[in-house]
Amino acid sequence: MADVKRAEFRRNRYTSGSAHLDDMIELQKALVLCDSHAMKFKPQAAHYELHPAKNMRRVQGNCDVCQECGAATLFLHESQAVDERRKYDNYRRCSEYAHVVAN
């Protein structure tokens, strides 16, 4: 039993993808999920949401469940998403009426 418990903390051949995902959620890390695993993930239940910046929702990376590298969806924990949304909104507000300078 102790061996099984230890395996939850470090991804290895005995660790399932979902256990690794649980660990990431517990740590409130950003999640990169491939399309098939993004469909199964319920972000609200885990206090996650899509990245507020539209250009950061679709990324390339290794899925945190199956480790497949490719197009994926980026989720942020809601504690981090609040700050990201504020920054994104401020930038958008600036861009809307901005004077763009490239000398």
Next chain:
Amino acid sequence: MEYQGDLTGGSTAFIKRYQVAATKATAGVPVLVPAAAGSGLVVATTTSTAKAVGVTIDTSGTYVTAQQTDNADTARTVGVIINPFAVYSLLMSGGATEGTAMVLHTAASGASDGLSFVSDVNTDSPEMADGTFFCLSGANAGISRKLTSNSTTTQTFIVAWPRDIAAGDTFVLAPYDPPRGIKVQLTTLLTQADSSIAVGTGAAFRTIELKFSQHEGRTNSYVNAILANHVMTAVQADA
């Protein structure tokens, strides 16, 4: 700093997780390739982004090196945007502390040819020649000009302002001259650009453009830039 896109024309961020060599408590900061005997990525400094790997998207948790009593994994990782030509937007701060309003320049007088004006702020120290003035209020509001030479409070331009500058007109001055500039100094937490420093000082960034907000020019203006010393752009020695 926030990811805005990629100079190659794509908009997709490429994210990889790397082990860190110190606690990364703030997301959106540049990280660098580890030294030869290092244990993981190291965080940039306000004046150096040499051999950058990218910019973080989350935090790492507390860095540990000792074996844990519950045998928990000791490796701490962080997600990093590794696109070498990623464009990041950095909010321009008026000092080393994040969110400081940019210095306000108020004109004391202006020349009748639109080629110079006297500010209430000395731009010789720190040296701001080759920076960019943006007019917040007055007849030239919403227009910018590159500061080509200066002498204490007298600001001189090669290209004239469209209308004469009058006493009381206000400006902000960014120490960047895109695409010429190759330095951006970072704020203390490494998330914004310290725009109070001299032109040409700071960490390695290639500036691409400036975005000045007309209504919130002092608190919500940005410099867009790429990491100018990125490990993915060329074969480089690691350390």
